[in-house]
Amino acid sequence: MSQPSLSEALRGVVRRDLLLAMRHRSDVAMSVFFVVIVASLFPLGVGPESAVLRMIGPGVLWVTALLACLLSLGRLFTADYLDGVLEQTALIPQPLAVLVLGKVFAHWVISGLPVVLLSPLLGLQFGLSGETLGVLTLSLLLGTPTLSMIGAIGAALTLGLRGSGLLVALLVLPLFVPVLIFGAGAVTSSLAGIGSEANLSLLGACFMLSLAFAPWATAVALRIALE
Amino acid sequence: MSQPSLSEALRGVVRRDLLLAMRHRSDVAMSVFFVVIVASLFPLGVGPESAVLRMIGPGVLWVTALLACLLSLGRLFTADYLDGVLEQTALIPQPLAVLVLGKVFAHWVISGLPVVLLSPLLGLQFGLSGETLGVLTLSLLLGTPTLSMIGAIGAALTLGLRGSGLLVALLVLPLFVPVLIFGAGAVTSSLAGIGSEANLSLLGACFMLSLAFAPWATAVALRIALE
Amino acid sequence: MFQTVALSGSRGERLLFSNVSVTVKPGTLLAVVGENGSGKTSFLRMLCGLLSPDCGAILWQGKDIRQLKELYCAQLTYVGHLNGIKDDLTPVENLKVSASLAGDESSGTVVQKALEAVGLGPPVHRLPTRVLSQGQKRRVALARLWLSTRPLWLLDEPFASLDAAATSYLTQRLQSHLSNGGMVVVATHQEIALPADSVQHLRLTR
Amino acid sequence: MFQTVALSGSRGERLLFSNVSVTVKPGTLLAVVGENGSGKTSFLRMLCGLLSPDCGAILWQGKDIRQLKELYCAQLTYVGHLNGIKDDLTPVENLKVSASLAGDESSGTVVQKALEAVGLGPPVHRLPTRVLSQGQKRRVALARLWLSTRPLWLLDEPFASLDAAATSYLTQRLQSHLSNGGMVVVATHQEIALPADSVQHLRLTR
Amino acid sequence: MQWGSLTEFFAMGGYGLYVWTSFGATALCLVGEVLAVWRRHAAALAQTRAVASGGD
Amino acid sequence: MNWFKYSSPQAFYPLAGKLIPWFAAAALGLMGVGLYLGFFVAPTDFQQGESYRIIFVHVPAAWMSMFLYVLMALWAGLGLGLHARASFMMTQAIAPTGALFTFLALLTGAMWGKPTWGAWWVWDARLTSELILLFQYIGLILLRASIDDVRRADRASAVFALVGVVNVPIIYFSVKWWNTLHQGASVSMTASPKMATTMVTAMLVMTLGFWMYSIAVTLARMRCVIVERARQPSWGTQAPAQDVAEVRECSGGV
């Protein structure tokens, strides 16, 4: 009987999520503005000295990107769960882990990619320059998909075990921390004139690792949530 | 016919929301945990110099409290909207603005108060001491309810819209900024040995202003969302 | 007495109904019928005051409900498509809260009696509502009618996903409310087994 | 051929049903009936493979569905209590996406024909589903059946909140599916107007 | 009048870049807005006509 | 006197069409005069040199950004209070122009800041509050864009516009309250001008020119909005023309 090919199903999942995002194009603009505003809040709270700003810049920008990911995680599965699309997705005759990867990719395109593209501008606001800006963008390009993938596990677990907010935070934030440290570390070391290769390759390792395991773990968590 | 007194209705609304929070006690822990983690990430990222930490401390703590409020805004009305409790609330024979105030109060007890109670401890982490810690706590005590009230307007305006998490941030953060500036300013000026009264009384003014207008604006926005 | 005067309503670009004038006398039921999407739900929400009409007015005891506001809300009980119950609370807790918010009696025994009347006895009424079945959730929402002492009931497809037993409980309750001089407006796709002289039909067309 | 062998299922602490063995032959319909909360939905979700049974097995063409996995998923269409449609997309977009995910034909004309078959013509099928009425949303979910070429259909209260017209469309569609050798399992509170010889009942008790 | 020559005028006492960027950007934005509104109006009219002639 | 006569879209559309050329001409003329005064009459500033000439766009843009916000909020309040749809349309028509002037104030301010303060951007109270104003305009536009239902979009953005009005006095008085890097008011009703009168005149003429421009563009955008909304049968081609006053009577009376 009828059965979609893997790539067809994958494309279908991605297309639907992007279509939904395009329905309100402002959605994409929003994650950009969120990052801009939050990044602007720190100078307001901390004060305008540019030396201090440059010092805290990498950390602040990375924390901001992390928060943008965290904030938009709710969009990832909750709506699908509530309106029954998730159970229909689980019944698609293709491995759920692959479909999940499609959803995570769409999520990253909507919420992570704009942040990456915007990061050079934000870096300028904090007085970063030249090569450091490049390192910042590269580290975010490697790091934000990793955050999305790890976050997806947490989002899936929240669906299943209700009110397990604490458990999810306990599970996901510690996993976010290495990414944050390597990411901010890469930028900081480039600022200090030390090479940033070590940190960047660690980020790459994080990416590969989560690509291998996160979709699978997410799929299992989703099946539990649907029981 | 039967009609609850105003205080009875108010108490009913608050009691239900607190009951729901107690059903998932870990939710309350969640906002505390969020604040602790975000506040701890900064010393990690910025480095251990205590002079720098003390300088950025007030700003970072205030931004963190603000983000905790922002993150929990989604909880305020969305669930009630989806399960139909909100339309029932709108039909309670008492002014909706007052009932909204009850909901906002419960929200603050769950997400704002724990942060206030925790703040002296976090302040210590950043090398604040003595009187400054007192000012920090006081400023948060005055500021976080204001944030909840302002946030409620944004939450109500974006109810049921897609990507409302980020839209709400975009709408609400600009309005948060004065509170942030006065709050962080109070702590900073206390650090610098200048009196913090001016900033604190401005915070108080913000509080009174939002107490007067925010519940009303929120009620109007909710009725619009329910149409 | 409850009446609508030349009521018109639209949603988005569509005019759903216009010039609807009906009168609901004490002791009678108005059944709003019509196809899917004909505007029954919109009509009911307008009667609640949740939606504003394009033109026309809704009168309660001869006074416009926009002037009465909260006084009018104190006269009605509305059960919509959505159940209006909290998934994380038990049926007992849900009913207690909503009864106390409505100003009705909300003691434990009264609430349990109401739940038993809709067939949600001891094992079920202490479970979180989340784990109940579709029909059981609907029963919890409808149990509010067993506590309500208000004269006007507005019910949106109350019989959907109920089984035969629950349907007959509800019909009996409607009957007793009407015989106490109550008024009911129901949007429904089913026949209601009530004496024909107490039932009036309003058919909406698409 | 589709059968369950000594199937038992429970939710939380409650045993819902035990030792259920039924066989659904091509061209027949199994109506699962029972009170609210008797376990119809749980039974259907078990047949989908979304819920795992306590004991017993579910066989498709004699093979256990736990071994077949995705191959089995390719044989069935499930419409649950939840509609499984996106509120922000139009009915046309929703159907296109779900048809292409199911591997069915998803061209514009086919999809529009399916929507017309459930009575959602030109003005409505281009609105975001969010603004549609309860019954119209249900119709969108059911329109998937007009696109489905899969042999096994599992339907959970498909008739809930449908009006008379939609009920008859659906009944006709079920009829034509059965006459093509399809199999259907339906959980319902209503009578289904199909020839008695093609309908089998399974009554669950609480 | 304080400008000796055209070059002096454009140099703006060494601040030419800042001054002319400001005025240039302002002019560009205003003209751009006018064009955008113009096109929006044309598009709106065109679509209304399309709907009307489509006969619904 | 029927105040709502011209708030009926059918009456307003041709009227606006007739008014636009006049306002556009006034805008062009005033801006021309303003630029002439600014570049050829006003003397060089003895402290800042020629860079101060940015004032002739910066200050008018900044003033318009605040003024348009207040105006927009007034229309929003009127709309909520009187259920007049034309007021909401006014709010919708003003917002993009307001955002544009806010953006220009920021940009020209940055252009001015680099030579005078040595930095494109500082986190000063006035600069920050002006940036926030930009975010408010953008938030307003996005809020409207993310709501499909016109009625809800109108009223929700009106509420937000009203709430955001608190920021305007903050921007205006920020220099007084926080004693920051940015210049204080140099033009005020009470004190005599500190600047040379030619500078003040040029600035005021430019402001007037921007004002006329704003009116012209807003009216033009109003016409767009009317056409866009007329596609909905309750107003335009399909249904008979309806006066806003009639709509009000119909929904307000018994």
Ligand code: HEM
């Ligand atoms: C991005 C940077 C800047 C922003 C956002 C900004 C914003 C504003 C705003 C909102 C106003 C109008 C408020 C009022 O009329 O009281 C204003 C006025 C003014 N600005 Fe700026 N400004 C910026 C940079 C500068 C710089 C660098 C200078 C000059 C050194 C400057 C000089 C002035 C002057 C002289 C006024 C007129 C004040 C008055 O007469 O009331 N601004 N600016």
Ligand SMILES: Nc1ncnc2c1ncn2[C@@H]1O[C@H](COP(=O)(O)OP(=O)(O)OP(=O)(O)O)[C@@H](O)[C@H]1O
């Ligand atoms: N923005 C809009 N534009 C056009 N039509 C709309 C809009 N919003 C709602 N509608 C239409 O209004 C109608 C709403 O009907 P309503 O929910 O009142 O129907 P109902 O009679 O309760 O139907 P059901 O029996 O399915 O519950 C639907 O037909 C819907 O398509």
Ligand SMILES: Nc1ncnc2c1ncn2[C@@H]1O[C@H](COP(=O)(O)OP(=O)(O)OP(=O)(O)O)[C@@H](O)[C@H]1O
């Ligand atoms: N954790 C739990 N503990 C005890 N009972 C549970 C638990 N979870 C679910 N149940 C019970 O399991 C049953 C679920 O039934 P299901 O949803 O399958 O019913 P149904 O036959 O589809 O009913 P309806 O006709 O109302 O849709 C309910 O009676 C519910 O009370």
Ligand SMILES: [Mg+2]
């Ligand atoms: Mg309905």
Ligand SMILES: [Mg+2]
């Ligand atoms: Mg069921």
